[in-house]
Amino acid sequence: xxxxxxxxxxxxxxxxxxxxxxxxxxxxxxxxxxxxxxxxxxxxxxxxxxxxxxxxxxxxxxxxxxxxxxxxxxxxxxxxxxxxxxxxxxxxxxxxxxxxxxxxxxxxxxxxxxxxxxxxxxxxxxxxxxxxxxxxxxxxxxxxxxxxxxxxxxxxxxxxxxxxxxxxxxxxxxxxxxxxxxxxxxxxxxxxxxxxxxxxxxxxxxxxxxxxxxxxxxxxxxxxxxxxxxxxxxxxxxxxxxxxxxxxxxxxxxxxxxxxxxxxxxxxxxxxxxxxxxxxxxxxxxxxxxxxxxxxxxxxxxxxxxxxxxxxxxxxxx
Amino acid sequence: xxxxxxxxxxxxxxxxxxxxxxxxxxxxxxxxxxxxxxxxxxxxxxxxxxxxxxxxxxxxxxxxxxxxxxxxxxxxxxxxxxxxxxxxxxxxxxxxxxxxxxxxxxxxxxxxxxxxxxxxxxxxxxxxxxxxxxxxxxxxxxxxxxxxxxxxxxxxxxxxxxxxxxxxxxxxxxxxxxxxxxxxxxxxxxxxxxxxxxxxxxxxxxxxxxxxxxxxxxxxxxxxxxxxxxxxxxxxxxxxxxxxxxxxxxxxxxxxxxxxxxxxxxxxxxxxxxxxxxxxx
Numbered sequence: 179x180x181x182x183x184x185x186x187x188x189x190x191x192x193x194x195x196x197x198x199x200x201x202x203x204x205x206x207x208x209x210x211x212x213x214x215x216x217x218x219x220x221x222x223x224x225x226x227x228x229x230x231x232x233x234x235x236x237x238x239x240x241x242x243x244x245x246x247x248x249x250x251x252x253x254x255x256x257x258x259x260x261x262x263x264x265x266x267x268x269x270x271x272x273x274x275x276x277x278x279x280x281x282x283x284x285x286x287x288x289x290x291x292x293x294x295x296x297x298x299x300x301x302x303x304x305x306x307x308x309x310x311x312x313x314x315x316x317x318x319x320x321x322x323x324x325x326x327x328x329x330x331x332x333x334x335x336x337x338x339x340x341x342x343x344x345x346x347x348x349x350x351x352x353x354x355x356x357x358x359x360x361x362x363x364x365x366x367x368x369x370x371x372x373x374x375x376x377x378x379x380x381x382x383x384x385x386x387x388x389x390x391x392x393x394x395x396x397x398x399x400x401x402x403x404x405x406x407x408x409x410x411x412x413x414x415x416x417x418x419x420x421x422x423x424x425x426x427x428x429x430x431x432x433x434x435x436x437x438x439x440x441x442x443x444x445x446x447x448x449x450x451x452x453x454x455x456x457x458x459x460x461x462x463x464x465x466x467x468x469x470x471x472x473x474x475x476x477x478x479x480x481x482x483x484x485x486x487x488x489x490x491x492x493x494x495x496x
Numbered sequence: 497x498x499x500x501x502x503x504x505x506x507x508x509x510x511x512x513x514x515x516x517x518x519x520x521x522x523x524x525x526x527x528x529x530x531x532x533x534x535x536x537x538x539x540x541x542x543x544x545x546x547x548x549x550x551x552x553x554x555x556x557x558x559x560x561x562x563x564x565x566x567x568x569x570x571x572x573x574x575x576x577x578x579x580x581x582x583x584x585x586x587x588x589x590x591x592x593x594x595x596x597x598x599x600x601x602x603x604x605x606x607x608x609x610x611x612x613x614x615x616x617x618x619x620x621x622x623x624x625x626x627x628x629x630x631x632x633x634x635x636x637x638x639x640x641x642x643x644x645x646x647x648x649x650x651x652x653x654x655x656x657x658x659x660x661x662x663x664x665x666x667x668x669x670x671x672x673x674x675x676x677x678x679x680x681x682x683x684x685x686x687x688x689x690x691x692x693x694x695x696x697x698x699x700x701x702x703x704x705x706x707x708x709x710x711x712x713x714x715x716x717x718x719x720x721x722x723x724x725x726x727x728x729x730x731x732x733x734x735x736x737x738x739x740x741x742x743x744x745x746x747x748x749x750x751x752x753x754x755x756x757x758x759x760x761x762x763x764x765x766x767x768x769x770x771x772x773x774x775x776x777x
Binding site: 233247272 | 615634
């Protein structure tokens with residue numbers, strides 16, 4: 179029995195759309211740009227109600243990032259929307275020079291990230307984006323876990339100052355964080371435990387909730403921390419939890435190189451060495467398929483998390 | 497607008513050229529060729545055409561804004577900003593040295609007054625300028641946005657994304673200029689990757705296009721005044737500005753070899769001798 183119940187099933191991108199629409203109502207300086215994916219990014223409501231603040235850029239993502247950087251001059255808060263692949267890899271240099279290095283208040287909002295994009299396949303399933311974005315000085319990086327948290331994170335970005343990357347996805351997914359507080363940079367301890375800490379973000383938080391139920395049946399006590407903000411990283415929460423549990427498993431829908439696992443391992447190696455296992459895509463491209471089948475094939479299922487936990491606990495006991 | 501004081505503007509252009517060669521000589525690096533070629537354009541913009549405030553404010557509401565996309569010509573921009581009162585002229589001597597606000601390529605990171613976006617990686621400035629011009633419209637600010645690019649830079653795809661976008665969206669408070677000197681690092685633009693009929697390209701993209709000589713101060717001022725007259729009629733404006741790379745220093749003129757090379761002591765003396773200025777400071 180999972181400790182959290184899905185109150186609904188919705189896509190995280192719709193959480194972004196709802197949050198953006200709410201921001202449009204709250205703040206007349208919020209503007210939105212989209213590169214020909216308005217429906218996919220769920221930006222229609224914003225476009226309908228605030229047409230003078232919505233900018234269709236066409237299939238020209240490099241220009242979209244530059245426009246957004248320019249729009250901060252004069253006080254606007256631009257939110258750009260396209261798929262995660264085109265939000266990062268395609269425009270890395272534009273983000274680096276015109277946004278991050280220039281310290282511009284641009285919010286890069288990226289949908290269809292990771293394997294759960296599904297049938298479109300590896301050309302679109304970016305698994306390197308978090309790494310690219312977290313490497314940039316002054317960039318905030320957030321990977322929310324469900325509809326409610328994506329909406330909360332989007333709204334929070336409206337009053338955050340500085341460049342930020344918000345990563346979400348395509349599939350309908352359990353909603354389970356309704357009413358939970360969200361603060362950029364503050365980890366959310368969802369389950370208390372003592373044998374192992376699971377750090378997860380994005381769609382993998384729900385996978386971890388399911389894994390926790392299976393582990394509880396085996397008598398393993400899991401502490402689950404939703405590490406939605408990869409940068410700035412909540413170092414204190416990581417150290418406090420692992421001090422208690424003595425080992426960690428990280429779970430992310432991203433390459434094993436460069437993501438959440440790297441960030442957690444770096445903190446532990448520096449301050450408090452402990453065994454870490456990483457549930458992530460193992461240096462490979464994805465492929466076409468159903469989201470859940472892909473998660474299973476590439477080692478991101480609840481069973482993979484269970485196996486990683488059992489392995490890390492054995493390592494702890496040496 | 498008041499009549500231009502050509503005598504004063506010409507002296508300023510000479511002074512700025514002296515600054516450019518001394519700056520690149522001082523750190524033995526930087527890009528003198530394009531900087532010298534664009535000197536009249538910078539003088540015209542900052543000392544006659546633009547409404548701007550040296551007490552710099554990032555948002556620049558109610559002011560004309562200027563973006564340099566070909567950031568490697570930073571020496572001419574830094575000298576112009578200093579001479580226009582944005583910061584102390586003495587700071588020019590720190591160009592490209594450690595802990596300077598005058599980075600090799602322009603940046604906002606060190607908070608140098610006058611700079612609104614980093615540039616250096618080519619092709620990005622027109623997009624930024626178009627974004628800020630859109631915001632001027634949203635804010636009911638009737639001032640203009642100017643942008644300078646290089647001709648070699650026209651080889652970057654993003655330039656044409658921005659070209660298409662600005663015309664489609666009638667960003668007619670945007671006045672862009674291309675430094676059309678025909679040279680890039682590896683050689684003449686025609687040999688490296690020919691732009692063919694550049695004017696026809698911009699016309700086809702839906703811009704109002706005019707041409708003028710960028711090394712004749714009168715022509716530059718008339719050209720930019722005319723650009724303002726052409727603006728706000730539904731189309732963005734493009735100035736194809738013919739210049740000589742290295743203009744003002746005979747041995748640097750007309751060759752790509754001085755794109756990114758600094759003069760030695762003897763070459764500096766020869767350059768300064770050609771750039772006589774009674775009130776050098």
